[in-house]
Amino acid sequence: MLFSRGQLPPPAAAPRIECTNSTGRRLAAADTTVDGAVVRAVLAGDIERYAELVGRYRDRYARYAARMLGSPDAAEDAVQDAFVRAYDQLRQCREPDNFAGWFFLILRNRCFAEGRRDARRGTAVDLDAQPIAGRGSERPDAIMEAGEQRRELQLALQQLTAEQREVFVLKHVEGLSYEEITVRIGGSVAALKMRMHRAYDRLRELLRDRI
Amino acid sequence: MTEFHPLVKRLLDGEATLADLPPELREQGAAALRLLGAIDRTPVTLDPALDARVMAAIGQRGRTGQSPASRRALRWLSEPRELRLRVRPWVLGVGLAAAAGLVAALVGPRAPQAPGPTVPESAFVSFVLYAPGATQVALAGTFNHWDQAATPLRRAAAGDVWTVTLALPAGEHQYAFVVDHRRWVTDPAAPAVDDGFGRRNSVIAVGGPGGHRL
Numbered sequence: 246m247l248f249s250r251g252q253l254p255p256p257a258a259a260p261r262i263e264c265t266n267s268t269g270r271r272l273a274a275a276d277t278t279v280d281g282a283v284v285r286a287v288l289a290g291d292i293e294r295y296a297e298l299v300g301r302y303r304d305r306y307a308r309y310a311a312r313m314l315g316s317p318d319a320a321e322d323a324v325q326d327a328f329v330r331a332y333d334q335l336r337q338c339r340e341p342d343n344f345a346g347w348f349f350l351i352l353r354n355r356c357f358a359e360g361r362r363d364a365r366r367g368t369a370v371d372l373d374a375q376p377i378a379g380r381g382s383e384r385p386d387a388i389m390e391a392g393e394q395r396r397e398l399q400l401a402l403q404q405l406t407a408e409q410r411e412v413f414v415l416k417h418v419e420g421l422s423y424e425e426i427t428v429r430i431g432g433s434v435a436a437l438k439m440r441m442h443r444a445y446d447r448l449r450e451l452l453r454d455r456i
Numbered sequence: 457m458t459e460f461h462p463l464v465k466r467l468l469d470g471e472a473t474l475a476d477l478p479p480e481l482r483e484q485g486a487a488a489l490r491l492l493g494a495i496d497r498t499p500v501t502l503d504p505a506l507d508a509r510v511m512a513a514i515g516q517r518g519r520t521g522q523s524p525a526s527r528r529a530l531r532w533l534s535e536p537r538e539l540r541l542r543v544r545p546w547v548l549g550v551g552l553a554a555a556a557g558l559v560a561a562l563v564g565p566r567a568p569q570a571p572g573p574t575v576p577e578s579a580f581v582s583f584v585l586y587a588p589g590a591t592q593v594a595l596a597g598t599f600n601h602w603d604q605a606a607t608p609l610r611r612a613a614a615g616d617v618w619t620v621t622l623a624l625p626a627g628e629h630q631y632a633f634v635v636d637h638r639r640w641v642t643d644p645a646a647p648a649v650d651d652g653f654g655r656r657n658s659v660i661a662v663g664g665p666g667g668h669r670l
C-alpha cells in the first residue's frame with residue numbers, strides 16, 4: 246500500500262472540543278486522558294465502566310439537545326439513544342481521549358435526524374416543558390412577559406432550518422464563539438456567519454410583531 | 457423589510473455595541489438585543505434514571521463492536537420460531553426417497569480427501585505510506601484501539617517512505633495513518649469507508665487473498 250501521489254491530503258477536521266457545563270462556564274479539558282482510559286477499558290470488556298462516561302456527559306449536552314429538538318423530553322431520548330449508539334460504535338472512536346467531542350457528533354447527528362422526522366410528522370414544540378425562571382425583583386407581569394417572549398422565541402427557533410438553529414444555539418445559548426463552533430462542527434467562520442445572519446433575518450420575520 | 461441591517465447583525469454577533477450604531481439604527485439595534493434577551497439559557501437536567509436505562513440497553517448488547525445487523529442476525533438464528541408446512545402426500549413420498557438417498561451418501565464409504573485450504577487465523581500485513589516532510593508516522597486502528605502511540609512506522613532508508621509490518625488476526629480491520637501526531641491520513645492503496653461522523657477510515661480484510669500464513 247504505497248502512497249504514490251506525492252502529497253498528503255489536507256488535514257482532516259479533528260474536532261477538539263472545549264466543553265461547557267450546563268451553566269455555560271468553560272470546563273477544563275482535564276477529563277480527556279481519563280476518558281481515553283475508560284474507553285480502552287470498555288473495549289477490553291469492562292462494560293460497566295461505560296457508566297462513568299454516561300455520568301460524566303449526560304447533562305453536558307442536554308441543553309443543546311433540548312433547544313435543538315424543542316423539549317427536554319425529546320432531548321432525553323436523544324441523549325439516551327446517542328449513548329447507546331456510541332457504545333455500539335466505540336471501536337470506531339479514533340481518539341478515545343476526545344470521547345466528548347466524538348459523542349457530541351453522534352448526538353448532533355441524532356438531533357438532525359430527529360428534526361428531519363419531526364418535519365415530516367409535524368411534531369409540535371413542547372413550550373410548557375421549561376419552567377419560567379422567575380426573578381424575585383421583577384413584577385409578576387414582567388415575569389409573564391419574559392416567559393411569553395421566551396416561548397415565542399423558542400417556537401420561532403423551531404421554524405429555522407436545523408443548521409441555522411444549531412449555530413444560533415451554539416453561539417447564543419451555549420456561548421461559543423464562531424471559532425469555537427468551527428472546531429466543534431467544522432466549516433468556516435464566514436460560512437457560519439452567513440448561516441447565522443440568515444437566522445437573524447428569519448427570526449425577525451417570524452417575530453415581526455415583537456421586534 | 458424584514459432583514460436586519462448589517463451593522464445590527466454585527467451588534468447581535470457581539471462585534472459592535474449599541475453606541476457604535478448610527479442614531480437611525482439604534483431603535484432596530486435595541487429591538488434586536490431584546491431578541492437575545494429572550495433566549496432561554498436555563499440548564500436542562502435529565503432524568504437520573506437515564507444512566508441505568510443506558511447501561512441496561514448496552515447490557516443486552518454484549519461487548520461493543522457487534523453491529524446492529526450482526527446482532528439482528530444472531531437473534532434471528534437463536535430465537536425459537538414456529539414453522540407451518542402444508543405437504544401434498546406424493547411430495548412427501550418423493551421427499552422421503554431423497555432423504556434416504558442423502559443419508560446413504562453421507563454414511564457410505566468415502567475416499568480419503570486431501571485437506572482443503574483453510575482461512576488463516578492471522579497474517580502478516582505491511583503498511584506503507586509515502587509522506588514527504590513527515591517527522592513521525594503512526595498507525596491507529598481497530599486492532600490497537602486507535603492508540604496513536606502503539607504502532608509507530610519506521611522511516612525507510614529511501615527517506616520519505618514509512619513502513620510497519622503487523623500480524624493481524626483474521627477479519628476486517630479499520631485504520632488510518634497519523635502523521636506528526638495530528639493529521640489523519642487514509643491509506644490511498646486501500647478501500648475506505650465513512651466512519652459515520654464525516655471522516656474516512658481505510659479497511660483491510662485479513663484472511664482474503666494477499667496475506668500469507670504464519
